[in-house]
Amino acid sequence: MRYAMFGGNGTMGRWFRNAITLNAPSFSLVCIGDNDEKQQGKIVEGVEIVDADSFAEKYRRGEFDIVIVSIDYRWLRLNSVIQQLARLGVDKMYIFPQYLYDWKEEYFDIEDNLINVDTSKPCFNGNLNLSIIRNCNLNCKGCGMFANLFKEECIADFTQYKKDLLRIKELFWDARYIGIFGGEPLLNKEVGEYVKLSRELFPSADIMVETNGILLSKCSDELLKIMKNNHAHFLITPYTLSKNIGESIKQRCDNFGIKYLYRSDNTNSGFRTSFYKALNSIGEKQIDLSYSDCVKRGSNYNWHIKNGYISSCQFPLYIDKFNECFSNVFTVSDKDIMYIYDESLDGYQVLDFLSSPKPFCKYCAYKEERIFFDWTRSSKNPERSEWLVNEVEK
Numbered sequence: 001m002r003y004a005m006f007g008g009n010g011t012m013g014r015w016f017r018n019a020i021t022l023n024a025p026s027f028s029l030v031c032i033g034d035n036d037e038k039q040q041g042k043i044v045e046g047v048e049i050v051d052a053d054s055f056a057e058k059y060r061r062g063e064f065d066i067v068i069v070s071i072d073y074r075w076l077r078l079n080s081v082i083q084q085l086a087r088l089g090v091d092k093m094y095i096f097p098q099y100l101y102d103w104k105e106e107y108f109d110i111e112d113n114l115i116n117v118d119t120s121k122p123c124f125n126g127n128l129n130l131s132i133i134r135n136c137n138l139n140c141k142g143c144g145m146f147a148n149l150f151k152e153e154c155i156a157d158f159t160q161y162k163k164d165l166l167r168i169k170e171l172f173w174d175a176r177y178i179g180i181f182g183g184e185p186l187l188n189k190e191v192g193e194y195v196k197l198s199r200e201l202f203p204s205a206d207i208m209v210e211t212n213g214i215l216l217s218k219c220s221d222e223l224l225k226i227m228k229n230n231h232a233h234f235l236i237t238p239y240t241l242s243k244n245i246g247e248s249i250k251q252r253c254d255n256f257g258i259k260y261l262y263r264s265d266n267t268n269s270g271f272r273t274s275f276y277k278a279l280n281s282i283g284e285k286q287i288d289l290s291y292s293d294c295v296k297r298g299s300n301y302n303w304h305i306k307n308g309y310i311s312s313c314q315f316p317l318y319i320d321k322f323n324e325c326f327s328n329v330f331t332v333s334d335k336d337i338m339y340i341y342d343e344s345l346d347g348y349q350v351l352d353f354l355s356s357p358k359p360f361c362k363y364c365a366y367k368e369e370r371i372f373f374d375w376t377r378s379s380k381n382p383e384r385s386e387w388l389v390n391e392v393e394k
């Protein structure tokens with residue numbers, strides 16, 4: 001099999017080329033393409049790195065059997081490169097699931113893991129986050145998902161989750177990251193079903209169950225087998241309360257061969273030690289300024305979907321509980337969220353919508369106004385000052 005790789009000499013491209021050499025000796029590299037002029041003209045493995053025009057010309061002349069695109073989705077360039085190549089006549093392309101590279105799973109079946117690109121649609125190339133339960137077993141003070149305000153159990157409807165993911169699948173040829181989170185997702189006994197469905201629909205997505213880890217040492221073997229069989233991972237935010245369970249989490253995941261990542265803050269403690277207040281109920285911030293130094297949205301673009309609506313951060317979709325508890329402090333307008341079932345919509349319009357400031361940004365404190373406090377659990381009856389920079393705690 002003669003293959004060509006576009007983006008083939010970046011860090012990820014080099015890693016996948018090595019994996020091909022390791023796992024599929026019958027594959028031979030015949031061309032590398034790259035938009036970076038500094039790379040063009042170099043000879044790698046006896047092959048010259050060429051620009052997109054020359055790459056496409058070689059494709060049209062039938063100099064290789066398959067095209068593999070290797071562009072790190074985190075930089076949001078994947079869709080533009082695919083469109084560029086499609087415009088130049090490259091109508092059949094594949095990618096590898098990026099989680100293989102991110103998690104350094106270097107032994108894998110090459111042909112089974114080549115994912116076909118549908119050039120008529122974009123890839124959903126931010127983080128697609130879905131909450132499967134609003135409750136939490138930890139109830140942190142100032143929780144960004146307002147989980148500590150829930151007194152009754154509040155579990156997401158699996159049918160709606162499936163419907164929403166199916167709609168995303170109609171609009172996009174794949175999604176690169178699916179965050180299954182809560183509250184605490186391991187409180188939802190059906191978490192394995194969400195993992196299976198997400199993998200069935202999105203073969204190249206990095207599927208991550210985002211947990212505080214407390215229930216990990218106790219969760220069922222069945223769930224861990226599902227995680228392993230579906231190449232799903234845990235993203236664990238450890239708090240000082242989970243100090244004593246680190247080793248049991250490690251053992252449990254290692255026994256099942258599941259990879260996991262710890263997400264602490266920037267201190268050397270290894271834990272998440274602080275939270276911050278980020279909302280200003282007065283709502284007079286300039287939305288462009290709030291948006292430009294927004295950390296909730298995150299460098300990986302943390303987009304959220306809930307009950308048929310999508311938003312560029314969690315607030316417009318999850319502020320409902322805060323408003324219910326504290327007399328509708330915040331206004332969510334129809335410009336903050338997008339209804340994904342509008343038939344005239346395509347995936348590119350969804351990405352455009354998600355990538356721009358929203359009216360709700362007027363409530364977000366600028367960087368220098370955020371108020372940090374040490375992590376602690378919330379009281380039984382949280383006060384709104386846990387979230388608001390413009391209100392002093394009693």
Ligand code: SF4
Pocket residue numbers: 290291294295296297312313314315357358360361362364
């Ligand atoms: S409302 Fe705007 S500024 Fe605030 S977290 Fe969301 S995207 Fe960021």
